[in-house]
Amino acid sequence: MEGDQGKVWKRSLSSSSKSNSFKLRSPSLNSVRLRRIFDMFDKSSDGMLTADELSQALSILGLDADPSEIDSMISSYVKPGNQGLTFEDFEALHQSLNNAFFADGQEDAPVSEEESQESDLSEAFKVFDEDGDGFISAKELQVVLGKLGFPESRELARVEMMISSVDRNKDGRVDFFEFKDMMRNVMVRSG
Template sequence: MATPATIAFKNHHLHNSKSFHLRSPSLNSLRLRRVFDLFDTNHDSVITVAEITRALSLLGLHTDTDASDLESIIKSYVRPGNSGLTYDDFVILHRSINDLFFGCVEEFGCKEEQDEADLTEAFKVFDENGDGFISATELQKVLGKLGFTEANEMGRVKMMISSVDVNHDGRVDFKEFKDMMRTLQ
């Protein structure tokens, strides 16, 4: 259940920004560790409520709630006997915040949504004019920028297009691109 603190934080600071997501699990873990270490100002491997409050304040992420609400939220993730969040507790808190703000629980389709978003971004790289299709000319330009020798021969580029062009219109739409990428994976 969302508390007033989490709702206020969500409404005033994140605005469902997709940039908060880190797509690479190894980068996510590394960056999360760095954030933990920055919050852990006394370097005792535990983040206290005071350290989190101070860090949020320095980042300009003031919530519209009082300190007791924030303390209550954080303490719900602190294991009995600890004075604050260990790194493992911090990871669990981060996942909970991510799920709350972005509505995505990995076991229930989050990966598929992220894969779709990644494919859309990749498609946009090839679809230079934004018309929703990848033409042979667009593919040739991208291949050239990437240094592929196939870019030098339009015939080869057209063969690449025709190999995935299911509806035979001479260009690749997003569905054809998606099917091709999933086949390659």
């Protein structure tokens, strides 16, 4: 059954390429990231992620998925009596999708935790660096924060302050090394 569901998601998310950014290789970070994603998608903040909330989140991220297929996919993960996915259900769904997308019968070459973090940070940086110039500007950060629904995105001055707080060379932009330092500091504090 889960194999069929993986095929449905592969078809419905056909606009997304097979990217390692979905496969978070660091287990300790994976749970924290999934929790943040779950909380971001749970617009009603009721601890349940409905098919509508998931559909809206995927749409915002640019992934076209048929709402009826999403409903069908998550229904087997929703516990009886619940109106949506709990965080534990969401983790199980993520694991199933991870297996469907990345379990091709081939094991990945062993990757050190440092290489894994570097790769994940590079993928995250690319999300923010919308024009691909190797820097995150205040405007780019504002756009991404807006897509994610953060209220800070409404005030460019606040976004500029966020940039300046990590902009070590004071050029008004964040390069990958500044981004990496910032993210490692965040991970150390939250870990």
